Amino acid sequence: MEMNRVAISQLNDNIYAWVIRVAVVEKSLIRHAHYMGRKYQRYVFADDLGDRIQGIVYLNDVQVLDEVLQLYSTYYIGSATVRRLTNNRVVLGTVAFELVITQYSFIQLVDPSLRLPIDNIYNFTPFANLGSLRYFGDSNLAILAMVIEVLPLQIFIIGGRYIWVQEFIILNEEMRPMIFAMWEDFLESEGMHLVQIANEHPVVLICRPKVSRLYGVSLATQEQTIVMYNVDIPRARELHEWYETMPGDGGS
Missing domain, CATH: 2.40.50.140 (Nucleic acid-binding proteins)
Structure with a gap:
């Protein structure tokens, strides 16, 4: 698994057969977008280099992945669509891409020895x-x-x-x-x-x-x-x- 791993900074909409090792550092509640007529849930993932990428889950996949992807746990993730973001106002991470994740994406909890630290992941503003x-x-x-x-x-x-x-x-x-x-x-x-x-x-x-x-x-x-x-x-x-x-x- 580690041999196929790439960093968040290497992801783009032309890359294939990739796997990232990331911690879930942000997770929204399930929300309903009335203008889209569907429910969705947002995530932000961080890797060991400090880069972050956002993820989104839609419709029937929301309930499944809400149970699978737990805040502050570390996972291998692959087989998700990497979507380029053209509006900087909606970029949540450090790269201008978004992972569209489904219940059929590759998601595996890492071995405890490979968990990413979560200390000091936020820089709180007074x-x-x-x-x-x-x-x-x-x-x-x-x-x-x-x-x-x-x-x-x-x-x-x-x-x-x-x-x-x-x-x-x-x-x-x-x-x-x-x-x-x-x-x-x-x-x-x-x-x-x-x-x-x-x-x-x-x-x-x-x-x-x-x-x-x-x-x-x-x-x-x-x-x-x-x-x-x-x-x-x-x-x-x-x-x-x-x-x-x-x-x-x-x-x-």
């Missing part, structure tokens, strides 16, 4: 630094915070359309509450799920949010955003423990 970022944020932007409150659902009129927005208040050790808004496309999946578990004060990992100037500085979803909940990494556990030791609204 809330205090968000004001210096450009409006659409950065492809490497990652935010880790606790959800401390759900705000009332709002409706905005944009271009003659009614747009639903669900806002949350998030907090980290900086003690600077921040508004995080989930826009309409996220409401049926990530938004509803977060509303349901918000009273548990989950830790949220938000990859590639949009940095907005609403409320001074705030965060919002955009097309390339992936939101994950209570991720099993040391930094998330430390944040949860910090919150549990807080008086009042915390655990004590």
Whole structure:
């Protein structure tokens, strides 16, 4: 298997008979694209050189691969379609390609000795630094915070359309509450799920949010955003423990 392995940076839409060894470092909830009339799920994979490539799964393959591809596990993956991305705004990784994966793609969990490390896979941005970022944020932007409150659902009129927005208040050790808004496309999946578990004060990992100037500085979803909940990494556990030791609204 290792003899046939290529790096993420070597993948392109003209390569054949390839295998990559990658860890799952991002995984969205299953989402429904009404404009496409189908459900899908997004992934981001990282290799041992630090490069990343996004993956997408559609329709009936979603339920199968949601069970197979687990966050932070390492796999050999092959026999997927390598699709070139022409819009830089939707590139989630370090290469301008996307893997279209099906249940018939080659996917094999690696031997434990070949697992890729997941320490320091995210470069978390402090809330205090968000004001210096450009409006659409950065492809490497990652935010880790606790959800401390759900705000009332709002409706905005944009271009003659009614747009639903669900806002949350998030907090980290900086003690600077921040508004995080989930826009309409996220409401049926990530938004509803977060509303349901918000009273548990989950830790949220938000990859590639949009940095907005609403409320001074705030965060919002955009097309390339992936939101994950209570991720099993040391930094998330430390944040949860910090919150549990807080008086009042915390655990004590």
